[in-house]
Amino acid sequence: MPELPEVETVRRALTPVMTGATITKADIRRPNLRWDLAPDLAARLEGQNIVDVTRRAKIIQVWLAQDVMLIHLGMSGSIRISDHAPNGRAHDHIEWQVSQEGVKHWITFNDPRRFGYVDILRRADHDSHPSLAALGPEPLSDAFSEAYLEDKLQGKTVPIKSFLLDQRQIAGLGNIYVCEALFRAGISPRRRADTVIGKRARRLLPSIRDVLEAAIAQGGTSLRDHRQPDGKLGYFVQSLDVYGREGAPCHRCATPIKAIRQSGRSSFYCPLCQR
DNA sequence: CTCCTGACCTGAGTGC
C-alpha cells in the first residue's frame, strides 16, 4: 500500500506527537507480523524518550537514545493517532502510549494483511540492517541525480517499470507512483530500462520528483487502506493520471488508458503519450 | 550476477 508519499504523510503526523515524548507503554498484541517481533520489543521501548522520527524509503524510523525502531506498513498497514484510549479495532497489532508534558497520545499500528513489520535494533547496527543496507538513494535527495540515474540504467534489460520498482535503484517508489511518473515522463512501462536515454532520461527524474512532491502535498493516495493518522483520506487519488484508470480517457490525448501485467503487477499507461 | 515467479495474508469486489 503505502509508498513514499503515504509513509511521509504518516511521519509528518507522528513527528509532533512523538518527538520529545516518552513511551509510557507498548502493547504488543501478537508475536509476529511479517516476521517474529523482537521478544523484548516492549521492554526496550517503555520508559524511553523519542529523539526523532525520520523516514527512509517506505520505512519510518523512531530514534531513541540507544535504539531505533523501524516501522514498515507493508501493503495494508496504517497508523492512527488518538488523544484518548482508542477502542480496539480488528488488526490493531501494536499500541504505543506516549506522553509529553502531561499530554498523552495513543498510537496504533493496524495491518490486516500483516505484510508490514516492526523491528528494533541498536543505533550502531542501523546501516547494516537487511532492509536498509541495500536501498538506493532517496528520490527527493541530491543523491538522486541525472548522473546517478544514467549510470544505473546502463545495461539493465528489465522493463523501466521493474527498474523503478527496484528499491536498490531508487528507494520509495511503488506501483502507483511508478505508473504516474512514467506517464508524466512520456515513457512506456514496457520500454527496456537501458533504452531510457537522452530526452526520456532527462524527463524521468523531474517526473518522479514532481509526482512524489505533489502526492505528499495531498496527504498521499487513498485507494483502500491508506488513511492519514488523523483518519483523513489522502486526496492525491483525484490527481492520478493513469493508475486505476483502465479504459478512461487519457488526460492529455483522450486515448483510453491501457492496463497490462508486468512481473505480476498491473501497469497503467497511455499507449499514445507513452513510448 | 540478473531476472522472474510464487508465497506470504486478509478483505473487498464481481459474477454466477
Next chain:
DNA sequence: TGCACTCAGGTCAGGA
C-alpha cells in the same frame, strides 16, 4: 445469500 474467484500502495526466497 452464498460461493468461487480475482485483485490489492510490498518484499523476499528460490530457481532458471
